[in-house]
Amino acid sequence: MQSVQHIIAVASGKGGVGKSTVAVNLALALKACGARVGLLDADIYGPSQPLMLGVAPGTRPDTEGDQVILPVEVHGLKTMSMGYLTTDRTPLVWRGPMAGGALTQMLEQTRWGELDYLLIDMPPGTGDIQLTLAQKARVSGAVIVTTPQDIALLDARKGIEMFRKVDVPILGIIENMALHECTQCGHVEHVFGSGGGADVAAEYGAELLASLPLAMAIREQTDAGRPTVLSAPDSAAGEAFMQAARRLQERLAADDATQGGAPDISVTDD
Template sequence: MSSPQDSSTQQASTQQAALVAILEALVDPLLQRPWQELAAVESVSIVAGQCQVVIGLPYPWLSVEADLRRRVEAAVAPHLQGATLTLELVSRIPETTARANVAALQGVKNVIAVASGKGGVGKSTTTVNLALAMAQLGARVGILDADIYGPSQGMMLGVPSGTRPQQINDNTMAPIDVHGVQAMSMSFLIDERQPMVWRGPMASGALQQLMTQTQWQDLDYLFVDMPPGTGDIQLTLAQKMPVAGAVVVTTPQDIALLDAQKGIEMFRKVEIPVLGVVENMSLHRCTQCGHEEHIFGEGGGERIATEYQTQLLGSLPLTLKIRQQADSGQPTVITDPDSSEAGHYRAIALKVALALIGQATPAMPVFSVSDD
């Protein structure tokens, strides 16, 4: 004859198994896949009237936290049998497997190149705001300024002139911590007014040193602000660095789209997936009368994304404050986090994170059911 304690234990195990089945059947609101496929249900335990659930998601989830909690609570509430639910959400950002003959970058799970075929399209401003937006979503983020000839991320991040990275040993240095992200730029190593009068191989060598000698600390995403064009530095980055995917920034005007196409073709040749296109300066709204005008054309980003079978990650407006805030070292996402512009950057960052999941190696699930 079974004891009351055995009966209680069996009942708890049955209840937990039922909860696991319910949770695994839930469809992720962003990836549209059951949590069972994503190995998202990490643990379910019922102890002393407390039901503890841990859900591990392969993307930064802060922007959809409320929706996720509502879905879980609605699904399990009828089956709690008086137990109190405690839900823990954690990010398990998967790491992209390095390509053949390309070494992984220590301390970095995913490297994202932000590129443009030509200058003047707002690539660096987009990079800094995307990186900061990804950090606001809950990820650990870094920025590498790969524009050796014209580094600008130090100024955009508001790093005081003359700031130097801490030397760890003869071969490594620590990135600068600013606005919650880790940053490294050639501007941290030289006088900002000193021109880099270097030939291509020297600039490429300097970039390799920045890549390999910076001691990044447990980054989910490293955004690389690439110089415009498709020359030596771009090829060095593409061939020597484990780039998981690229984001191409353009404006809607035809000449910018032509150069953006060249950038996409370059990434294709070196077998780096293009995660999507960001159309910058897509629309201007008059601050006085509210009149809207497509100064640089309309729909160009969508057309190029369709042509190359990628996605339009988002369209950003042409506004004075985005430029002013970047120039002052207080990017829009930091200075005005509740603005529509900051919301655009966060939406684009989340799309980038979701696009990367298809390129990454899934982490092994850690699942447990406990009734102790």
């Protein structure tokens, strides 16, 4: 973990807002910007990143001894997920401490190597996994994913407040499913409302990193294991993900400049 410069939690207050889709595309967008990127699927009960990345069923990470796990490298990302350790028909009937322990093992025992960014696709909510991450890792900040509808915004605020209580800064808001453009007539409609993401960002003094469309292509590309940043980088959604990645890099670079950057620690026999 000492070789990871920035750990970024991609989180949401509730499920169904497209958080995992945003996480995998944001990781690929950062990779396209030239960064060294890892992606940890921290949704212990419902891991989805192996499917979204097109990893062949049955893929297992290699190990070195009993304590070191080698990440699965796909599309230039170093990845780890409970989806590599179970089958798609194996439910994990675990209590919270067991899930927290699994996260700790994947986080600390994976040989991530030199990374600029490690994105952590968090489960929805404000429970054990979120608290475990805050306790076990030096998190640079969180990206909150929401849709514009009121119920999603309500839960997004709870997620933001949770991170603030554990001193994790909010790096920005990504508004998903902001508008839908009819593929037949071109009519644009705000299915889930409009402006909600910008309102929450303004309320907490955070930046709206991107506003993403509700598009069938995004779902089809992700289900096929070729997320939008890979399969359609010049589309409106692809450009929005790239915009979010660049803004995220700028925010973290500004934070490093303010804080003097991460310290260089050396150990000698003197």
